[in-house]
Amino acid sequence: MKLLLKLCLFFIIILIVISIAASLYFFKVAQVRGPKSFINESNTPTSSPIYQDEKEFLNLNKETLTLTNDNLKLTAWYVPAEKTTNKTVIVVHGFNAKKEEMAAYGMLFHKLGYNVLMPDNRAHGASEGKLIGYGVTDSRDLIKWTERLVKQNANSEITYFGLSMGAATVMMASGQDLPKNVKRIIEDCGYSSVWDELRYQAKSMYGLPAFPILYEVSAISKLSAGFTYGSPEASSLVALSHNKLPTLFIHGDADDFVPTAMVHDNYAATKGPKMLWIVKHAKHSQSLTTDKAGYYAKISEFFAKY
Structure with missing residues (x-):
């Protein structure tokens, strides 16, 4: 029984670590300045209106x-x-x-x-x-x-x-x-809203539901930028x-x-x-x-x- 509890605790800790690492990654993708792989940077063609x-x-x-x-x-x-x-x-x-x-x-x-x-x-x-x-x-x-x-x-x-x-x-x-x-x-x-847009993008781009990643990324935003994605100001x-x-x-x-x-x-x-x-x-x-x-x-x- 003790071994089973230790294994469960170990897997829970692993899942938490993976979740936090994923949230930090997605926060960087979403909110940290820098090139974004999902945005094509190109010059306007001469044929464009x-x-x-x-x-x-x-x-x-x-x-x-x-x-x-x-x-x-x-x-x-x-x-x-x-x-x-x-x-x-x-x-x-x-x-x-x-x-x-x-x-x-x-x-x-x-x-x-x-x-x-x-x-x-x-x-x-x-x-x-x-x-x-x-x-x-x-x-x-x-x-x-x-x-x-x-x-x-x-x-x-x-x-x-x-x-x-x-x-x-x-x-x-x-x-x-x-x-x-x-x-x-x-x-x-x-x-x-920021929440609606990022929830849509999480599903569209990565096939991910809002829980738990988007909630965690939103919390990181609160700590780093001062607002959550679901707040009235967003x-x-x-x-x-x-x-x-x-x-x-x-x-x-x-x-x-x-x-x-x-x-x-x-x-x-x-x-x-x-x-x-x-x-x-x-x-x-x-x-x-x-x-x-x-x-x-x-x-x-x-x-x-x-």
């Missing part, structure tokens, strides 16, 4: 701005509109991306006559930081950038635009006490339930990275004026490339209405 826009935006004169938040130095580009205006769009990139990859979106808003502020999220691009914030810490940084714009120009009229994790960032910011200068929000393919739905700003929701109907169903949950949650556009045949973060003319038209329609 957005290639020329990217090229033109990257050739524009840009001012590099910095600020410090949570003892991290954060970096952004600022591109003024051709004609002086108080209207600025803050363009927020996605997971493991950087501001340069948002050039086509910057050009979109530049063509529409807006100033463009394009930050690198913490732990991305030229900004400092080791831990990816999934929109939670990024939304706080976004508000800091907003306050900087308002300090420079009290008459600023600011629009938030975010793609993927950047979309979650702007949605999570929507539930906070924002400066009155923030007038509207545009989100493209953002998730309903939920776009919770934030949007307090949002009264006009919001445009965009999502591709072929998105298998952030499931299209999530946009319907986000749309239902917000309390302010809202528009929803589902882009046919668009995969994740590909709505602009898939239907560029429609994208420009829908953004212009939203600005004209709100």
Whole structure:
């Protein structure tokens, strides 16, 4: 009997050690800065509808701005509109991306006559930081950038635009006490919550259930980054339930990275004026490339209405 108990205890300890090791590995994959094997890094082909826009935006004169938040130095580009205006769009990139990859979106808003502020999220691009914030810490940084714009120009009229994790960032910011200068929000393919997205990815990419690994990884995030994946601050739905700003929701109907169903949950949650556009045949973060003319038209329609 004693031998059996010792064997059971031994196997329990082995399972715990394996579980902890797996959780540390998945935390590194999910939240620690660095290359990700599941993300293809490639240049936009010259045949792409957005290639020329990217090229033109990257050739524009840009001012590099910095600020410090949570003892991290954060970096952004600022591109003024051709004609002086108080209207600025803050363009927020996605997971493991950087501001340069948002050039086509910057050009979109530049063509529409807006100033463009394009930050690198913490732990991305030229900004400092080791831990990816999934929109939670990024939304706080976004508000800091907003306050900087308002300090420079009290008459600023600011629009938030975010793609993927950047979309979650702007949605999570929507539930906070924002400066009155923030007038509207545009989100493209953002998730309903960090927990929902990582649970989906655990199943989709690794065939794993949420228990126990995701719970353990979430606990590591709490210790390392200050938030759990299931906390209210990590939920776009919770934030949007307090949002009264006009919001445009965009999502591709072929998105298998952030499931299209999530946009319907986000749309239902917000309390302010809202528009929803589902882009046919668009995969994740590909709505602009898939239907560029429609994208420009829908953004212009939203600005004209709100």
